[in-house]
Amino acid sequence: MNCEKAQRDLILFLYDELSLEAEELLQQHLEDCASCRSAMERERAMHRLFDDMEAEVPAGLLVQCRNDLRSTIRAATPLGRASIWRRIWQLPAALGPALKPLGAVALVALGFFGARFTEFYPDGILTPLGQSRAEGVVSRVRQVTPDPAGGVRIVLDETRQRVLRGNIDDNRIRQLLFSAATDPANPGLRVETMEILRKSADAEDVRQALLHALRNDTNAGVRLKAIEGLAAFAGDSATRKVLADVLLTDENPGVRTRAIDLLIQHKGIDTIGVLQESMRTESNNYIRLRMQRALREMNASVETF
Amino acid sequence: MTNGAARAVSAQLAQPMDEISLIQAAQRGDQNAFERLVRSYDQSVLRLAMNLLRSPEDAYDVYQEAFLRVYRNLDHFRFDCSFHTWLYRIVTNLCLDHLRKRKVRREEPTVVETADGPVDRIETMQEDRVDGDPQRRLLSRQLRGRIEAVLGALTPRERMVFEMRHYQGMRLKAIGEVLGTTEEAAKNCLFRATQKMRAALGDFI
Numbered sequence: 001m002n003c004e005k006a007q008r009d010l011i012l013f014l015y016d017e018l019s020l021e022a023e024e025l026l027q028q029h030l031e032d033c034a035s036c037r038s039a040m041e042r043e044r045a046m047h048r049l050f051d052d053m054e055a056e057v058p059a060g061l062l063v064q065c066r067n068d069l070r071s072t073i074r075a076a077t078p079l080g081r082a083s084i085w086r087r088i089w090q091l092p093a094a095l096g097p098a099l100k101p102l103g104a105v106a107l108v109a110l111g112f113f114g115a116r117f118t119e120f121y122p123d124g125i126l127t128p129l130g131q132s133r134a135e136g137v138v139s140r141v142r143q144v145t146p147d148p149a150g151g152v153r154i155v156l157d158e159t160r161q162r163v164l165r166g167n168i169d170d171n172r173i174r175q176l177l178f179s180a181a182t183d184p185a186n187p188g189l190r191v192e193t194m195e196i197l198r199k200s201a202d203a204e205d206v207r208q209a210l211l212h213a214l215r216n217d218t219n220a221g222v223r224l225k226a227i228e229g230l231a232a233f234a235g236d237s238a239t240r241k242v243l244a245d246v247l248l249t250d251e252n253p254g255v256r257t258r259a260i261d262l263l264i265q266h267k268g269i270d271t272i273g274v275l276q277e278s279m280r281t282e283s284n285n286y287i288r289l290r291m292q293r294a295l296r297e298m299n300a301s302v303e304t305f
Numbered sequence: 306m307t308n309g310a311a312r313a314v315s316a317q318l319a320q321p322m323d324e325i326s327l328i329q330a331a332q333r334g335d336q337n338a339f340e341r342l343v344r345s346y347d348q349s350v351l352r353l354a355m356n357l358l359r360s361p362e363d364a365y366d367v368y369q370e371a372f373l374r375v376y377r378n379l380d381h382f383r384f385d386c387s388f389h390t391w392l393y394r395i396v397t398n399l400c401l402d403h404l405r406k407r408k409v410r411r412e413e414p415t416v417v418e419t420a421d422g423p424v425d426r427i428e429t430m431q432e433d434r435v436d437g438d439p440q441r442r443l444l445s446r447q448l449r450g451r452i453e454a455v456l457g458a459l460t461p462r463e464r465m466v467f468e469m470r471h472y473q474g475m476r477l478k479a480i481g482e483v484l485g486t487t488e489e490a491a492k493n494c495l496f497r498a499t500q501k502m503r504a505a506l507g508d509f510i
Contacts, residue, residue, distance in 0.1 A: 011499050012492070015470055017477055046499075046506060047471075053452050054472055055356045057364070062351055065368045069343065072369070073336065073376055215337045245337060 001029040006036045010043055063281050070249070168200050178209050187219040194222055198229025207233060211242050220252040227258045234262040244274040253284045260287065264294045272300040328388055332380050339379070343372055346389070349473060350396050356472050357400045357464065359453075367403065371396045386482065393483040397465055404461035448509050455505040463498040466491050 001009075006029045012018045013026055030037050143155035166173040180186075180193040194213060200206045206229075213226040227246070233239045240263065247259040263271050275291045282288050295301075324345070330338035350371060354364035374395050382391060456464060465484065469475045470491075475483075481491040 008496060011496060015477075015495075017492070042503070043499075046503060049448070049452065049506065049509070050471055050502075053449070053456075055352075055359055057348075057351055057355050058361050061355075061361055061365065062348060065351060065365055066343070066347065069369055069372050070340065072373065073339070216335060245341070249337070249340060 001025050003029075003033060003036055006030070006033065007039050010036070010040050014043055014047060067281070168196065168206075174205070178205075181209050181213060187222060190217065190219065190222045191225055194225035194229065198225060201229045201233065207239075211239065214246060214255075215242055220255055223250065223252065223255050224258065227255060227262070231262060234265045240266070240270070244270075247274060247278050248281070253287060256282075256284070256287055257290065260290050260294065264298075267298050272298055276300065324388060325384070328379070328382065328384075332382070339376065342388075343375075346392055347372070350392070353396060353468060353473055354400055357468050358403055363403055367396060367399045370399055390479065390482050393469075394485070397469075397483055401461050401465060404464060448506075451506060451509065455502050458505070459498050459501060463494050463501070466494040467498040467502075470495055 006026055009018060009022060009026045010030075013023060018026065030040060141154055141156060143153075145153045147153045164173065164176070168174055168177065177193055177197060180189050181197065183189055190213070194210070197206050197209055201210055210226045210229045214223050214230065217223050217226065223246075227243075230239050230243075234243070243259045243263050247256050247263065250256050250259070260275070263274060272295065275295055279288065279291055279295075282291065324342070327338045327342045327345075331342055347368065351364055351368050354367040355361065358364055358367065371392070375392060382388070459467065462484070466477075466480055469480045469483070470477065477491045477495065478488040481488040484491065
């Protein structure tokens with residue numbers, strides 16, 4: 001190995017990017033070459049100089065970045081939903097010219113079945129002529145055309161209501177409850193569903209539904225019901241992870257307070273870490289006091305925040 | 306299996322399982338999963354931007370824009386490279402844009418006019434790890450100024466490779482992937498950067 005090659009390789013050596021064979025050759029060369037050994041020392045000194053020049057991220061910048069990003073994203077279109085609709089809208093184009101008619105038929109069919117099977121909003125619900133709500137039929141106007149006789153012709157989509165009774169242990173009932181628990185149009189229904197589900201939180205799938213609601217539901221009342229259902233599982237690691245996330249990110253002080261109550265049931269280093277991290281961003285004085293008190297009870301350092 | 310499909314499978318296998326689940330959940334619209342994904346990377350993204358741009362305002366802009374782009378385009382992410390590589394491509398492109406814009410409008414002068422008269426910003430830089438010896442303080446100030454100048458004199462690409470290797474500890478192969486080039490090209494960039502810095506700092510080392 002000559003000095004030119006050695007001095008090129010020692011840059012890679014210091015960055016741990018040299019193969020074992022090349023490293024071996026370099027070491028042999030360095031043993032015999034004082035000039036390259038001194039070059040190596042200069043290179044090391046330069047590394048140290050640059051280590052000292054690393055820019056420091058100003059205190060609070062990361063938190064500000066996170067908070068502002070969260071606000072921007074919450075104000076934006078929900079992730080995933082827009083893209084699904086965009087893809088459906090682009091379906092005929094994506095199918096190519098030969099299959100465009102098929103794509104158009106698919107869109108019409110999607111509209112028809114979508115209207116039949118998706119939820120009905122209060123404004124669109126009608127009681128059909130000659131029938132009362134008590135008969136359990138809700139309708140939606142599909143088409144309105146003038147009638148040759150001078151009247152009007154109305155086409156209705158009708159959905160018949162059914163009453164099901166059963167125990168939550170029945171899988172069909174349970175699946176319907178899970179569906180109700182995520183019905184985006186009806187927060188009241190979700191609250192009532194959580195109230196029922198929380199009594200069966202021993203079951204893994206029910207607990208998952210409660211965790212999902214606690215993390216994702218947009219309604220604080222639903223999240224509070226969900227967190228109540230999880231109270232008996234505050235020692236479970238999956239639950240604790242969600243509780244920690246909730247404490248750090250949930251916008252409702254009541255939910256965050258309840259998360260603290262459950263987290264501190266099991267005192268440990270992970271709880272201390274979560275509370276200390278939360279202290280950096282928490283703006284609610286009552287919650288800050290609760291966390292400070294909990295940290296003191298756990299003999300955790302107050303100075304770290 | 307096509308090359309693209311094989312690449313996608315091997316990239317997927319190379320990612321930790323938790324991360325794949327998080328990405329998939331975020332693609333389905335789970336904002337909590339997206340936030341956890343952000344938190345896995347955002348400290349190093351901010352550190353990279355801060356190191357490269359040396360300005361909290363610019364680092365803030367890069368952070369916001371990078372993660373918003375990720376958010377808007379996550380449903381197009383097909384696991385044909387690692388998420389880390391994809392994210393860093395976005396971040397490095399944004400940083401390169403900033404650096405190139407600065408090159409065009411030239412670096413700001415170190416002497417600025419203030420209400421109290423002209424002030425040299427290098428004179429007012431914070432002194433770390435320097436004792437009270439005026440000669441050492443002067444040396445440290447000169448050195449800092451020289452290092453800032455040499456970093457500013459690197460091409461944006463050389464600067465990027467150096468920052469990712471020296472401060473982020475990324476392998477040259479990964480740097481090549483992020484910058485859309487080969488490991489060899491990244492290596493050559495690192496050599497050029499090192500030679501320039503050695504030449505500029507020769508009397509200090």
